[in-house]
Amino acid sequence: MPEKLLEPNRAPEPISLLVTLDKHYVPQLLVLLTSIYLNNPGEEFQLYLMHNNLPKACRQRIAVCCRKFGYSFYPIAVPDELFQQAPTNSRYPKEMYYRLLAAQLLPEQLERILYLDPDTLVINPLRPLWQTDMQGELFAAAAHVGKTDLTKNVNKIRLKTPTDYYNSGVLLLNLSLGRQEIVPAEVFRFVEEHEKTLLLPDQDVLNAMYGRRIVPLEDVIWNYDARNYGTYMLRSEGLCDINWVLKHTAILHFCGKAKPWKPHYIYRFGALYLHYMQLAERMLNA
């Protein structure tokens, strides 16, 4: 009989993951979970899903996937009433607050949690990220460095923040501290006052309100913009070539409009994503 290859001796402390999504992103979440499973042998995960009326069939598909992988699954239906005082509309749906207010919405025993966008793919172990020293800050996140520093500077001016513009797609949350320091009413007030200048609501609020309270992560390892291979190569003077990326990068982020599961995706990591779609389908329908 084969050894239990993907479940050797488990590490003592499980890694807690947070996702928030609507029904359209369930297939991508299953691909992400498959990639986490195959690239984190020996790890135990618990998945928290914060949602608003996600259909039962969707929750069940996620539950079945977690059971197959041996992960605990905690769906949390976030009641609308919590956001009665919050400015929401089609551009600012209430889901935009889930990440920022996770400390208030999640069980008290959780000290930290790793939020991942469902358009990410994990290709190496997450434990080093999980064990990041939070240095007394509220979040850890990576700034996406674009082809020039132009975007970064525009965002700095727009949001009146001296820090880098952090991407909120991979976010390690210090929940213990967040319970003390993040005040929902302040977040709601900020959105109300800045309604006209916010472009990407949750990410903008994160940067404007908490930009100084973020431990910076290396984007090339923890939040690799899958469209920007050339930029990373250039920035690293050739170090971060394809060999380096596949060996060291842990999280590929398929951000932006082009998606590898949609037609005509042209970027380099598309085949890898499609292969994980196939692995996920095969493993979950076996």
Next chain:
Amino acid sequence: MPEKLLEPNRAPEPISLLVTLDKHYVPQLLVLLTSIYLNNPGEEFQLYLMHNNLPKACRQRIAVCCRKFGYSFYPIAVPDELFQQAPTNSRYPKEMYYRLLAAQLLPEQLERILYLDPDTLVINPLRPLWQTDMQGELFAAAAHVGKTDLTKNVNKIRLKTPTDYYNSGVLLLNLSLGRQEIVPAEVFRFVEEHEKTLLLPDQDVLNAMYGRRIVPLEDVIWNYDARNYGTYMLRSEGLCDINWVLKHTAILHFCGKAKPWKPHYIYRFGALYLHYMQLAERMLNA
């Protein structure tokens, strides 16, 4: 506890694999075996390795890998004396005969075996190939269709065969029939007589001697030349795009001089191969 995800109910009949390699290709074999394991849940494999003085440490690495995957492993040291009458030199090493004479060299109870070059990667299940109807022929193989039919026609003339020029990197062998019909002395005589026109010894002999006894396989599924994405697209009038390939192609063949594990590999499936190198290293060193 997680379900045994990659080892659900096993299929009744194991799939027998044949590889022949020297010590330089052991890392690639481990990557190939990892890809077979992850993409063939529920399957049992038995691996036959025909070799000539492969160092013990290499055989042990392969044995450890097979044990982890639950595969039986049968290393077969092929004695030099068998090839005393065979023309061999640096261009025609005796290993070139292993594939052709497998019926004579392997245990009698084996009825068929699937030979794979170690520069292949399996990304979908192999069972449909394993169950190919041999139609009373000796081999099943795929012809690589190049950008034009020029190469094919040159090879037809060179080897005086009216059939397609088959690639010998993925080869299903009808051993029962081979024991009756393949005569080692005839193979040796053919090589002796054609020494000057043979370019790729084993592949040329396969085509020239047995070209008419080969069941043709679809190369786009069973022996996809990883350099030729554009050709497959063109030939299929756009059907075999990247989505199609990741869903249907079972064996990617990294043939030719450029290899994804060497620097400066430029073709599309390089990242996928490198990721499997990483998966193999992680799973086998866990």
